[in-house]
Amino acid sequence: MGKCIKCGSEKIVAGKMSGFAGVQIEKKECSWFELNTASFIPQPLVCMDCGHVELVIGEKDLREAKTITKN
Numbered sequence: 827m828g829k830c831i832k833c834g835s836e837k838i839v840a841g842k843m844s845g846f847a848g849v850q851i852e853k854k855e856c857s858w859f860e861l862n863t864a865s866f867i868p869q870p871l872v873c874m875d876c877g878h879v880e881l882v883i884g885e886k887d888l889r890e891a892k893t894i895t896k897n
């Protein structure tokens with residue numbers, strides 16, 4: 827699952843968001859009837875050594891995000 831970007835620990839625990847609407851990413855192009863943003867629910871990764879919380883979106887969401895943005 828990777829390392830903590832703050833302290834380098836490998837004791838990372840995956841959690842779930844509660845009461846969180848998601849991350850919105852702006853689309854590069856959209857039709858007039860579409861929202862100009864796409865929403866993704868990130869997964870929190872919690873470091874059990876320093877308490878740092880990192881948010882990541884899943885591979886499937888990331889692939890989708892890449893197809894609708896300039897990046």
Ligand SMILES: [Zn+2]
Pocket residue numbers: 830831832833834835873874875876877878
């Ligand atoms: Zn840490």
